[in-house]
Amino acid sequence: MLDLDFGKYEGFIWAAYGISALVFVLLTVASLRFSAHWKRQAEQLKAQEDARS
Amino acid sequence: MISAPAFLSNPERFMAFSRWAAPLFGGLAVLLAITGLWLGFTAPEDYQQGDTVRIMFIHVPAAWLSMFAYFCLGIASFLSLVFRHALADAAAKSAAPLGAGFTALALVTGSLWGRPMWGTWWVWDARLTSVLVLFLFYLAYMALRSALDDETKAARACAILALVGLVNLPVVHWSVNWWNSLHQGVTVFAKGGPKMAPVFLVPLLLMVLAYMAAFGALWLVRIRGEVWRRRADAALSRLART
Numbered sequence: 001m002l003d004l005d006f007g008k009y010e011g012f013i014w015a016a017y018g019i020s021a022l023v024f025v026l027l028t029v030a031s032l033r034f035s036a037h038w039k040r041q042a043e044q045l046k047a048q049e050d051a052r053s
Numbered sequence: 054m055i056s057a058p059a060f061l062s063n064p065e066r067f068m069a070f071s072r073w074a075a076p077l078f079g080g081l082a083v084l085l086a087i088t089g090l091w092l093g094f095t096a097p098e099d100y101q102q103g104d105t106v107r108i109m110f111i112h113v114p115a116a117w118l119s120m121f122a123y124f125c126l127g128i129a130s131f132l133s134l135v136f137r138h139a140l141a142d143a144a145a146k147s148a149a150p151l152g153a154g155f156t157a158l159a160l161v162t163g164s165l166w167g168r169p170m171w172g173t174w175w176v177w178d179a180r181l182t183s184v185l186v187l188f189l190f191y192l193a194y195m196a197l198r199s200a201l202d203d204e205t206k207a208a209r210a211c212a213i214l215a216l217v218g219l220v221n222l223p224v225v226h227w228s229v230n231w232w233n234s235l236h237q238g239v240t241v242f243a244k245g246g247p248k249m250a251p252v253f254l255v256p257l258l259l260m261v262l263a264y265m266a267a268f269g270a271l272w273l274v275r276i277r278g279e280v281w282r283r284r285a286d287a288a289l290s291r292l293a294r295t
Contacts, residue, residue, distance in 0.1 A: 002095050006104040009169055016108045016165040020115070020158055024267065027154050031271045035278030042281045045288035052295060 064140055064280055071273040078270035082263050089259030096252050108166040110256055113241075114264035115158035119187060120222055122152030122268060123215075126194070127222075130215035133208055139283065140276070142208040145215060146198060147275035151268055153191035159184060171235055179228035180236040187225055190218035 006013045089110065099106035129145035132138055163181070164174045175181065194211055201207035224231075229238045241247045247254055 002091075004094070006107070009104045012165045012169050013104060013107055016111060016162040019161055019165075020111045023154050023158050027151060027271055030150075031274045031278070035274050035281065038278050038281035038285055042285040042288065045285050045292065048292060049288055052292070 062138060062140055067140060068277065068280060071277050075270050075273040075277070078266045078273065082266035082270060085259050085263035085266060089256045089263055092256035092259065096256060099253070102170060105166055105169050106253065108162055109253070110260045112159060112162040112166055113257060114261045115155050115162060116184070117261055118264045118268055119152060119156035119159045119184065120225060121265070122148050122155055123187060123190070123218065123222060125272070126152060126215050127219040130212035134212040134216070140280070142212070143276050143279035143283070144272070145208075145212065147272055147279055149191055149194045149198070151271055151275070153188065153195065155264070155268070156184065156188040156191060160188060176235050178235045179232035180225070180234050183221060183225040183228050186221055187218070190214070190221060194218070 093107055093110040096106075098104050126145050126148040129141045129148060132141035133145055160181075163184075167176075168174050194214055197214060198207055198211050201210060228234060229236050240249055241254070241257070249257070
């Protein structure tokens, strides 16, 4: 049965889960932004090259 | 027949593969994490550790992934150093920030578990110290990478550093056997089978698979970004020459 009352350990458990969730969100956002940024840059530069040739 | 490494060593084939594989791994990670967390939060309290046993479901996967990511970094660095393969170097470079994230999580969640169970946030114990050294190797790898402008020199120097750091992996794994440690000994891979009740073992293994799938998804996304970055650099160089 689901019981989210962790008594005296509540602070430690929720802090561990909260920090883990935060790190996962940061890693996901940073990875997606990094990839999207460079994809955009590469496509823009390729379009410039094509326009010149 | 083309082997898996040879298949993925072609950037075009890798980009085509990772385009569908990354979201697939990401979706799998979410499904496995939801199932693992549900089973973990509905499991009974441990008779000794009480509710703090629930930290195990995020601490152990982070600790295993910190080593797995470094192993991947080491293999990719070896391939980059020996075969001068650009995609292998991109894979090594992309694994480092993810591995550092998992190692930081292992250290922080371990500390949050250690305080109520051991009565201290930190001890200079063999396991904890060797994991801290692993974290420092990740930081050193990323610092060296960003300090060198020459991409070829950076790849070579970082690959050598990564290979040196591989020596630390067996130390992390067997530290609890080689030295007297406050840290718990080998539990899942113990001789004679896991020393853990299935009610805890099943959610733990599901969470390990979830973390592995998440690492796979994020690693592929970052490698794709690195391939795009190198294409942009190459295009910029060509434009500057014309």
